[in-house]
Amino acid sequence: MSGSKPMKCPYTGGICPKSPGSRNCRSCRGAAFNQAGASCQAGASYQEGASERTEAQSQSFRGSQSSRRPQVQPKPLALPSDIVYHYDGGLAGFFCCVYESVYFRELPTAILPAKEAQPTLFQVKSIITDQDKAARVRSSIPVKISKDALALVENVFLSCLQQKELLILRFLLLAYREGSKALRMLGHPDVAPLLKAEKHLMGEAHLLKGFVRFSDYEGVLAASITPKNFVLPYIAGHFCARFSQENFLIYDKTHKAALICQKGRRRIVPLEELPFPEADETETRYRDLWKKFYHTVAIEARYNPRCRMTHMPKRYWENMTEMQELF
């Protein structure tokens, strides 16, 4: 039809505000689709569905965090119990703990890796790692919660958070109930610690992108770090892209692991010990030049060691070339 008379929109019924006369207006189609989706979920006709949705929204707005009206709490997925879980320390082992907890509806007092286990008065359950169970739990997270939740769980599992297993479990139990909304409950006592731990991990990874100091040992660059979190997977991409033509190695002393990058291929391998050779003449020369630059660039009139320590905490100093004398 020509533009003389605007056509009715087949989806919303009115005259399309965006492109009058067009059958394929995307915004109308999107709106119609959303409304239809809402009505399907509510299991009612189109009109009623819309009204139900607004009611559900307003109810969630009143919410559970600090509500004025007492609300019926949904039945928890697991109840606190005097049990301690021991697992193998890996992510798959931890997912088996989650499986166990949900299956028996019990929230353990603690979840510990077997090597950190101590004698206890509580009843101990040793969780055997079963790849099938782990895979079921793992795939349930993006489906029942969201992809971001899986990323959060995996990140926090590599962080140095105390009792991280238990805190992640508590988060998962909450999130299985709440769905993707759980990730937006930023002030919730079960969610906030995880976000904080993730921030700490990412923050440390960012700092180390700057604080790693390589030494050149006959063409191979090597550095050692002592981070609190297991940051190697988070700095690997950065350094591999930056030094794509170099062969290098970053050794994490705390976690006894090394990132090895050779001609663009990278691997993280467990490594018990790594002795560094003596620096040769060229290496010493550049180290001295760098130290000289470092000490010259500071302005004496603005001397402020506390500010330096705020930005660059002392625990990083032991691996930094220019801080060797001060450390």
Added chain:
Amino acid sequence: MMEKLTILTEGAKYDVACTSSGAERPGNKGLGSALAAGCCHSFSADGRCISLLKVLMTNSCIYDCQYCVNRSSNDVPRATFTPEELADLTVQFYRRNYIEGLFLSSGILKDPDYTTERMIRALEILRHKYHFYGYIHAKTIPGTSRELIHRLGLLADRLSVNIELPSEASLQKLAPNKTKKGILIPMGQIRQGLQENRQEIVVYKNAPRFASAGQATQMIVGATPETDYRILTLASNLYQRYELKRVFYSAYIPVAENSLLPSLDTKPPLLREHRLYQADFLMRQYQFAADEILSEETPNFNPYLDPKCNWAIHHMEFFPVDINKASQAELLRVPGIGPTSARRIVIARRTGRLGMAELKKIGVVLKRAQYFIITADYPLGLRIGKETTVRALIDPGIYSVGREQLSLFGQAAPSLTGQDLLEPGFGGAGAESASWQMENGERDLAGPAVPYGYSVSADSPTRTPIDAKIKAKKSQVQALPGAGDVCSLEEGVEEAVLCLAQNL
């Protein structure tokens, strides 16, 4: 080499900017990459970030700027890097992850064009011989030809032209070889280059990038008698008209004995510099206008309170803000809530009403915010007296500076000595005639400003008209105690609390 590096670092270290942010370049075949967020590689003993190898190409200079260490009349050892030496040093430092890139500035040899050509040669070796893709910040020298600036911009990520001093009169006194026009011309050229490049990239996405991290500038604070309000409006105008990414402020550190300058034993006005940066962030990220932070009546910062708290206690009619209802822009006005926590509040309150406990977990600084907000558990807000509020808001940073810093905010700029500065026509009202004007001469660059990145909308909460009552209040405001009025910092703070509480 060691000696050269020392001399040329010594000459460059008073340059403020050491940021490596704004350019995103994934690493590929060559050496290096650039992160949009920037990356600090170390922090020097003065607490400043070291992210770039900050050196001069040469410290010999034909100019004689009074405030500069490298001025021609100063008796210091001179040195010059060859382009090859500089490129090699940069690459070797970069491989060891000491630095994020190069910050290259230079004294002026012969003339600006010759100097810039040498800088370009060094950068060309880096970019084309070593295939170096790290960050490069290059200083543009006023008086360089347009063509050379364009070539420099294609090699560097960020360009900067130093505006040096906040008014033209000061520039005439202290840097006789530089003029306002000479500084603004390259700035305008870079802006034009950036605009043209943006269009080129739209047409052809692999077009070479011209200064992808934009341009910046810096000025010295405390060497000349301009008020903070003047400096701030100047910065605000630079952000708008020249599309600068950053304006840096550098507290003047005495490097020369001169009757035109503060004496050698003057401490750098660090607190004032800090307040300027705080205000600068309010303009760039909190949508404050320069006129909201300071005004003609109060042309200087409050040393006891940071600019945001200062705005808050003088606009109590705006508060309390309801955390569960206010817009993000309104939340940003609350002391203790920054862009991150404002964003988080907006996300979190969709899942339920927020109380003080949740806010604490979200990361709001309740110490300052609690007096200005309404939460689910405090529907009326905290009912606390003015004095307690003011006392809680006092900037704890004040205790780490000397008492003398309080008076650097004074009108009369007591740090200045020398008779000729007191002559009429310099500073104060006389400065109007000698202020920074645009090439077209229509508007005063240091005049009243429209806020940076701020769209004026009808329902905007920040545009509350100041009614007559508040105006009347302001007329009888008590002056804050300066350094001369008190004998210790603690006493000063105590006096200020009482004074501010009374003024509210």
